[in-house]
Amino acid sequence: MEVRRRDIHNSDIPIVCRACEARHGGVCGTLTPEQLTELNKHSTRHRLETGAEVIGQGETIVNYSNIMRGVVKLTKVMADGRQQIVGLQFAPDFLGRPFLEESAITAEAATESEVCNFPRPVLDRLMKKTPELEHKLHRQALKELDEARDWMLTLGRKTAQEKVASFLYLIATHIDPESVDMSTFDLPLSRADIADFLGLTIETVSRQFTKLRKENVIRIENNRHVIVPDMDRLMRYASAD
């Protein structure tokens, strides 16, 4: 049984949006072709080098973004430099904090990435007019909240080994939503970033990688490429459910 799409002709949709809209279910998915065309007039695409900042902690939010490709890390920094990654966003996630003047976090490309930027007032106006859009953003916020709370359990109660296994499991299941085979992937984060995500030091992260490798839970090539022979086994090491 074929389900007919509601949004009429693909040709009504801006060219740059087509590939994106077709592949994923980003926030633009709820918009009519007209709204998409209007939004697209003001939106700009950007390629981000690894480490490029989308927005900094304490800065005024003038743009929202959609991640088209790559991984963006959300970090919080303390006055003395201690750092914690509080979220990882993957394509096609929405990036931004509606209803707040300034950003409480820094958003920074963890890998070479591509984003689509919308001027804040344009999307805010569109949100007021289109309850469906706010609904979509509401869902995304709740998804991020669920993820944040899952991670709080990891940060507060798991051992270093469980933390590292949990991280690998998270990446395996999120890095490529297209792929059916999650057992081989490239890590989007350096050891330093992984440490900041897990609330550990680089050295502890490295030692746990070595330990998981020696116990044949994972194989590692070139420090970044990971192969998981048995995903369930990794999950058990992560004490995940």
Place this chain on the structure above:
Amino acid sequence: MEVRRRDIHNSDIPIVCRACEARHGGVCGTLTPEQLTELNKHSTRHRLETGAEVIGQGETIVNYSNIMRGVVKLTKVMADGRQQIVGLQFAPDFLGRPFLEESAITAEAATESEVCNFPRPVLDRLMKKTPELEHKLHRQALKELDEARDWMLTLGRKTAQEKVASFLYLIATHIDPESVDMSTFDLPLSRADIADFLGLTIETVSRQFTKLRKENVIRIENNRHVIVPDMDRLMRYASAD
């Protein structure tokens, strides 16, 4: 200059809602008197003993709630019993997870509390009809997300002493939004709960309380009543900004 309220006569609002609506800005605040009356027809108020469960991890969500009085803790439990409190909700917070079948967390009264329950379908229907209501819930979700991320920094990067000081600061600033004087309050959590919130053991929490007491950052009476002579000093101990 007096600001005239938009919502006509107070007498149009259900009696049980008046005190609540007047005191705080809960989710009901956006509803018209008619909608409030309609919602109130289906809503039920409950007194919760300390420890009473509002909903359990993995259970089907059949109700949403509003906290009228008291503190509710949100917890996650691992298969082996390790536990983490992933959120504290204070009156007049909304309690519930829209758009999801079952709850990923347990919600449980941390103190003797009072909640107002709404059958899920009633509020879901109202949300579809009233974008302002979804907007309010969206805002609440984002607030909880901000709080969760703040806490991730605490869990991942702060020392035991900073964690305990951060907890005290959090309670001081949240327990009684009415009060101007935040320097004296009762702890809504037992030492065991505080440990589960901070990712520590009871013993470590206790030792840090003793240390803060000896350094005159706080005074403690009857294990639960706390006096903070200098809030800025506590904040510095928390490494908060």
Place this chain on the structure above:
DNA sequence: GCCGCCATTTGATTTTGATCAAGTGAAAGC
């Protein structure tokens, strides 16, 4: 191919917080 740089790993030692084990003290029950 060799050099230098930087990320990562590995090793030795220290520190922080966990664990194990008694105490203390306040409130409830007999």
Place this chain on the structure above:
DNA sequence: GCTTTCACTTGATCAAAATCAAATGGCGGC
């Protein structure tokens, strides 16, 4: 009034992860 109980505190020891300190290894530039 005395015991029992339970939450909390305090003390001694242990273990996990941090810190300090080198080594290793991959990669781009020359």
